[in-house]
Amino acid sequence: MMKRGSGFALSIMLLSALTLSACSNGEGAADGGGKKQTINFVHWRGEDTETFNSIISKFEQENPSINVDMTVFSSGDPYNNGLQAMLLSGEGADVFVSTPGSLFSTLLKSNAFEDLSGTPLLNSFSPDLIKSGQSDGKQYAIPYQLVYNVPVYNKTMLDKLGIQPPKDWDGFLAMCQKLKDEGITPILYGYDVSPGQLINTLVMNLMPEDDSFNKFQTGEVKATDPWFAEALTRFKELVDKGYILKNASGTKYEGALSLFAQQKGAILASGSYSMATIAKQNPAIELGLLAPITTSGSDAKYEGVHTTTFMLAVNAKSKHKEAAVQFAEFLAKPDIAAEYANATGQLLTVKDVKYDSKELIIQSEWMSKKTVFQPRLINTNKKIETALNESLNMIVGGASVEKTISTTQAEIDRNLTK
Amino acid sequence: MKTRNGTLWLFIIPGLILYSFFFIIPAVSSLLLSLTNWDGMTYQFDWVGLKHYGDLARDPVFGKALGNNVKFSLTVIIFQFGLSLFFAILVMKNTKLNVVYRTIFFFPTVVSSVSIGFIWMFVYDPNIGSLNLLLNSLGLESLARSWLGEPSLAIYSIAFVQFWGHTGQVMIIFIAGLQSIPKDLYEVANIEGASRWNAFRYVTWPLLAPSATIVLAYTTIQSFKSFDLIIAMTDGGPNYASEILSTFMYHQAFTYFSFGYATAAAVVLMLIIMVVTYFQFRLLKADRVVY
Structure with a gap:
């Protein structure tokens, strides 16, 4: 025989269960x-x-x-x-x-x-x-x-040094060298976020078509193609010349952002979404967006990526x-x-x-500029997207362009969309 | 006799139902899912037979994850086992000071792995981390490293954090084992003129074997299944240098939506743990002494 207390407890439980089930389908009395x-x-x-x-x-x-x-x-x-x-x-x-x-x-x-x-x-x-x-x-x-998947830069710092945002690759390298000479890290890079961002602006003016990244997954485009190899070579040049944050492969995005807010670097390899957080951390910095133009000024098709x-x-x-x-x-x-x-x-x-x-x-000023839709996300095969992003991390980690290309292509070949 | 058997079954059935529901059915489901191309998003899938197992054998990332898992597990097992036994011997006696030490050693166990991961990420940060700052201030700049960024170092840096966080936990098992050894055995060994090492070798170690078996099996399973620390600290990077089997499975399932493939990896991990644990039990059973 059930004790009175147990019976009461059971009634309460049943009542609660009924009430919860009534609420669980998202409907209740208004x-x-x-x-x-x-x-x-x-x-x-x-x-x-x-x-x-x-x-x-x-x-x-x-x-x-x-x-x-x-x-x-x-x-x-x-x-x-x-x-x-x-x-x-x-x-x-x-x-x-x-x-x-x-x-x-x-x-x-x-x-x-x-x-x-x-x-x-x-x-x-x-x-x-x-x-x-x-x-x-x-x-x-x-x-x-x-x-806008375009690196954020410290406009206050560049203005102070008399640097104008460069319009071509030579200008970009000259800017990085000047910053380095001043003891400032030109590009802050977090290994978890930056490759997926920077790869877009590195390829935007080199890829033959706007949907080239989509063709990696069908095998029509390869990492061995000259335009992609050139993009990696450009990036390797930045790494070898010491323009990318030292120890970048051990630095997360938050760490790189924090260094940027402390004005220890001039450019943060991220996107416009970082600006609000940076402004909160250091409102004194005037910010702008600056994409590396990897070609000559006349060959540049796009100013950035959206x-x-x-x-x-x-x-x-x-x-x-x-x-x-x-x-x-x-x-x-x-x-x-x-x-x-x-x-x-x-x-x-x-x-x-x-x-x-x-x-x-x-x-919003960038809405009138010539930008291309983020190449990385044109691709719908996540494994290939990861392989392409990781190619930048391999170079940051010290791998040669040749080794990076062969590893990346091998990974792409294994994961082609059938 | 029949009635007795029926009564026995009555006692067994509730446990069997629970065990089947929570362990046997999920294990069998996993085995079946590993034979499908389920993407985890829909209820539709095709049977692919043993394809995933063949793909795993050819997948360099899976191979790397397996290799990293062996490096990670061996490092954790050796250091966690050795250090926990060492500390257990040091703080075995129930003095007030030892209780304080035990609490200190045990403390990281109560902190969540993700919190530990974040704390150590700041310690290891190559630019602003306290470890490199300490080395630099001691004039040891050449030892300063990108602890989580160098592919050859990352897995060991995380393994250190793993045994830092769990040594105190398994130390408690050893303390319990040590305290259960009869004191008169040590007295006899002392009278017989046994050295401290011989007393440990011939009295402590054989009688500690049951605790050692538990510690070894627990540490092995824990290190093979380690997940949260790696996800929090490196997410398997750089370039899969700290990817282990559990993070490999997670990435396959939730980044690439290849649930069937991830489940095949889970089945392989389960088999590895079963085999390793079986041999560990056999090995330590040989050392066990019954009085």
């Missing part, structure tokens, strides 16, 4: 007696949590029947890991974000995206800037952020698709987008956004 929907917004930008909380609270005030939960995973593998678990469960990720390239391609294959083609949501974005979320003429995801990322998507299996699209529309409102952009220092693909921070004004 204040007005209607059904309240809960959608989950999954992304990787932990540093934007406060801003998103403020935006979510405004959204919930405007849409009392929708509650937005936010789940944040660290970018890269932890995000892939967490998102994968949520998507497989079929619940939990109503609005999520993706990068272009291999993650987008994998999610596309798994039918995770709701087709957003033709929705009014698209009208809020610059059509040229949302192409990376398209496939077979359909819009599966909408890039929200516009990033990426449209943080691609907003609606889960095709979501039970609350309408609410999810409503939330995405809210994020794309110019005033909300401006709040997000100015608070986080991210340039956006949304139209009519008013930027007021110093870093964003500098970045």
